[in-house]
Amino acid sequence: xxxxxxxxxxxxxxxxxxxxxxxxxxxxxNKEQNVKIFLVGKEELVxxxxxxxxxxxxxxxVVNATEVIETAEPPVNAIRRKKxxxxxxxxxxxxxxxxDAFVSxxxxxxxxxxxxxxxxxxxxxxxxxxxxxxxxxxxxxLLIDCGANVDARPSHLVxxxxxxSIYMEHVIGIKEPKVAIVNIxxxxxxxxxxxxxxxxxLKNLTDINFTGSIEARDIPYGKADVIVSEAFAGNVILKLYxxxxxxxxxxxxxxxxxxxxxxxxxxxxxxxxxxxxxEFDASEYGGAPLLGLRGLVVKTHGSAKAKEVSNSxxxxxxxxxxxxxxxxxxxxxxxxxxxx
Amino acid sequence: xxxxxxxxxxxxxxxxxxxxxxxxxxxxxNKEQNVKIFLVGKEELVxxxxxxxxxxxxxxxVVNATEVIETAEPPVNAIRRKKxxxxxxxxxxxxxxxxDAFVSxxxxxxxxxxxxxxxxxxxxxxxxxxxxxxxxxxxxxLLIDCGANVDARPSHLVxxxxxxSIYMEHVIGIKEPKVAIVNIxxxxxxxxxxxxxxxxxLKNLTDINFTGSIEARDIPYGKADVIVSEAFAGNVILKLYxxxxxxxxxxxxxxxxxxxxxxxxxxxxxxxxxxxxxEFDASEYGGAPLLGLRGLVVKTHGSAKAKEVSNSxxxxxxxxxxxxxxxxxxxxxxxxxxxx
Numbered sequence: 001x002x003x004x005x006x007x008x009x010x011x012x013x014x015x016x017x018x019x020x021x022x023x024x025x026x027x028x029x030n031k032e033q034n035v036k037i038f039l040v041g042k043e044e045l046v047x048x049x050x051x052x053x054x055x056x057x058x059x060x061x062v063v064n065a066t067e068v069i070e071t072a073e074p075p076v077n078a079i080r081r082k083k084x085x086x087x088x089x090x091x092x093x094x095x096x097x098x099x100d101a102f103v104s105x106x107x108x109x110x111x112x113x114x115x116x117x118x119x120x121x122x123x124x125x126x127x128x129x130x131x132x133x134x135x136x137x138x139x140x141x142l143l144i145d146c147g148a149n150v151d152a153r154p155s156h157l158v159x160x161x162x163x164x165s166i167y168m169e170h171v172i173g174i175k176e177p178k179v180a181i182v183n184i185x186x187x188x189x190x191x192x193x194x195x196x197x198x199x200x201x202l203k204n205l206t207d208i209n210f211t212g213s214i215e216a217r218d219i220p221y222g223k224a225d226v227i228v229s230e231a232f233a234g235n236v237i238l239k240l241y242x243x244x245x246x247x248x249x250x251x252x253x254x255x256x257x258x259x260x261x262x263x264x265x266x267x268x269x270x271x272x273x274x275x276x277x278x279e280f281d282a283s284e285y286g287g288a289p290l291l292g293l294r295g296l297v298v299k300t301h302g303s304a305k306a307k308e309v310s311n312s313x314x315x316x317x318x319x320x321x322x323x324x325x326x327x328x329x330x331x332x333x334x335x336x337x338x339x340x
Numbered sequence: 341x342x343x344x345x346x347x348x349x350x351x352x353x354x355x356x357x358x359x360x361x362x363x364x365x366x367x368x369x370n371k372e373q374n375v376k377i378f379l380v381g382k383e384e385l386v387x388x389x390x391x392x393x394x395x396x397x398x399x400x401x402v403v404n405a406t407e408v409i410e411t412a413e414p415p416v417n418a419i420r421r422k423k424x425x426x427x428x429x430x431x432x433x434x435x436x437x438x439x440d441a442f443v444s445x446x447x448x449x450x451x452x453x454x455x456x457x458x459x460x461x462x463x464x465x466x467x468x469x470x471x472x473x474x475x476x477x478x479x480x481x482l483l484i485d486c487g488a489n490v491d492a493r494p495s496h497l498v499x500x501x502x503x504x505s506i507y508m509e510h511v512i513g514i515k516e517p518k519v520a521i522v523n524i525x526x527x528x529x530x531x532x533x534x535x536x537x538x539x540x541x542l543k544n545l546t547d548i549n550f551t552g553s554i555e556a557r558d559i560p561y562g563k564a565d566v567i568v569s570e571a572f573a574g575n576v577i578l579k580l581y582x583x584x585x586x587x588x589x590x591x592x593x594x595x596x597x598x599x600x601x602x603x604x605x606x607x608x609x610x611x612x613x614x615x616x617x618x619e620f621d622a623s624e625y626g627g628a629p630l631l632g633l634r635g636l637v638v639k640t641h642g643s644a645k646a647k648e649v650s651n652s653x654x655x656x657x658x659x660x661x662x663x664x665x666x667x668x669x670x671x672x673x674x675x676x677x678x679x680x
Contacts, residue, residue, distance in 0.1 A: 255612040276594075
């Protein structure tokens with residue numbers, strides 16, 4: 001049997017906390033043997049939720065944290081001041097090596113700030129990127145960075161490409177993942193100053209399968225496995241994916257209700273349509289890892305329910321078993337020794 | 341009767357030139373009285389296409405141009421060297437005030453370069469933005485800039501906001517259009533350096549209805565009428581709109597073909613679905629104007645067929661009749677006199 005992965009779960013973060021967080025934790029330990037969960041939050045509240053379930057009590061432990069960081073709070077202040085919040089207490093478990101990973105559906109800003117300041121970066125990693133999986137016609141692609149570091153420099157994007165490649169190969173299982181940089185044209189000479197400067201650096205790398213530029217149009221077709229982007233454009237891609245998907249599906253449903261004929265048709269296509277929508281639902285793929293930290297931090301959607309929470313926890317097991325952080329460390333150290 | 345709008349149409353640009361260009365020109369003069377078209381391209385070719393139609397010969401004139409700028413050519417060189425190309429000849433008609441507008445489905449790069457160097461900017465306009473209409477749940481929004489000026493400065497974005505507002509109010513007919521800047525969070529303190537610097541400038545404007553930041557997620561819902569963005573992110577939004585729409589609709593169709601039950605349903609919902617897809621089809625809305633030039637230049641999709649071409653031509657009529665360029669001039673001059 002492989003080693004146990006210990007996951008600290010923010011029981012208080014997200015729109016449906018603590019109910020769905022607790023349910024997700026119970027689901028995860030029922031599905032997977034090699035995991036232990038620390039449910040971090042207001043002890044009484046969490047325990048009374050937990051009391052609804054029967055589960056292996058050895059593998060869920062409640063850790064008390066009396067404060068909660070709200071979504072609207074300025075992240076830096078919140079992390080600094082709320083020392084007994086579920087977020088700070090949970091991240092400290094990772095920092096102190098009592099947990100391998102921390103999962104939260106709470107404030108993105110606080111997760112990013114806490115990840116950097118409390119958990120800390122792997123030596124040599126300049127900026128830890130947030131890297132969600134996004135659905136495509138062929139499966140999933142990793143979008144890196146989607147909001148952690150605006151105004152990034154070329155050297156940051158180069159590290160994103162390397163870390164993203166490791167993640168896709170060893171967590172998702174895609175051999176020699178195709179790595180591309182988001183650009184506004186396919187030709188090498190196109191782009192803004194950042195892309196023009198980064199392109200030749202990526203082209204020179206021998207340890208990743210760099211395939212050149214990708215236009216946003218081609219992202220949903222799955223033409224690359226790792227989509228490298230500066231955080232501003234990456235965030236725009238992620239958010240537009242969510243918004244446009246929802247609006248289009250809404251429009252289609254509305255269109256189907258427009259006549260008796262189409263209403264009958266709608267009843268017949270409903271199951272097939274549901275399956276399609278599910279394939280394009282980001283929550284199927286768990287949360288977004290913040291890569292390059294000394295431990296794993298995963299941000300799930302604010303609207304995450306038990307299924308996404310449980311998927312995010314299970315993702316942490318693969319991350320640990322595949323020794324992703326050790327691989328990132330080796331790769332970044334190789335980069336630095338070649339710089340000398 | 342109002343004045344005639346004279347449109348120079350690039351008969352050689354785009355995937356379906358000259359066939360669909362000529363058809364689009366004929367359709368446009370059949371639909372609208374107040375327009376005259378110069379069909380610019382290889383005379384023999386264009387004339388033999390025209391011979392297929394009966395139309396008011398007074399209102400379509402063929403202007404010979406022996407060269408064609410290809411999509412793959414580096415734009416600056418192409419515009420400089422191919423002096424007898426349909427693009428250069430057409431734009432010069434606008435420059436010399438023989439035409440009010442130039443419409444092309446050819447190379448975007450060449451349209452942008454030619455627009456700036458041959459037609460020229462309105463005095464005071466720093467950068468002419470490319471501003472397509474994109475479909476939303478409520479109608480359409482103007483996305484400005486979507487590819488003309490990467491690495492723009494705050495003062496450029498401020499002018500985009502003003503020009504976009506004038507366009508939406510007077511060409512599309514939306515009173516006091518809501519203007520928002522693309523950002524990665526709704527709060528004022530969020531964003532990259534460019535957005536943080538631009539935000540207070542937009543907030544101080546009294547001549548537009550600035551509503552703050554817009555996250556990409558909210559764009560498809562139509563939460564703003566004018567979406568101000570730096571060209572790189574704007575281009576990403578436009579291209580992702582196209583790609584994601586096509587992939588989602590493809591997936592849905594595929595899903596419907598997965599069982600006999602859903603196949604029957606698909607037949608019944610087909611007309612309603614087609615209507616929905618049409619609403620989200622950018623070609624319904626004609627081309628993208630390059631704003632701020634001394635004359636109008638419109639870029640249509642490379643894949644434009646007669647309908648989009650004809651819609652783009654008709655768009656030029658409204659542009660002229662509503663005196664958009666005069667309004668832009670006044671607005672930019674007011675800005676400059678207030679700077680003194």
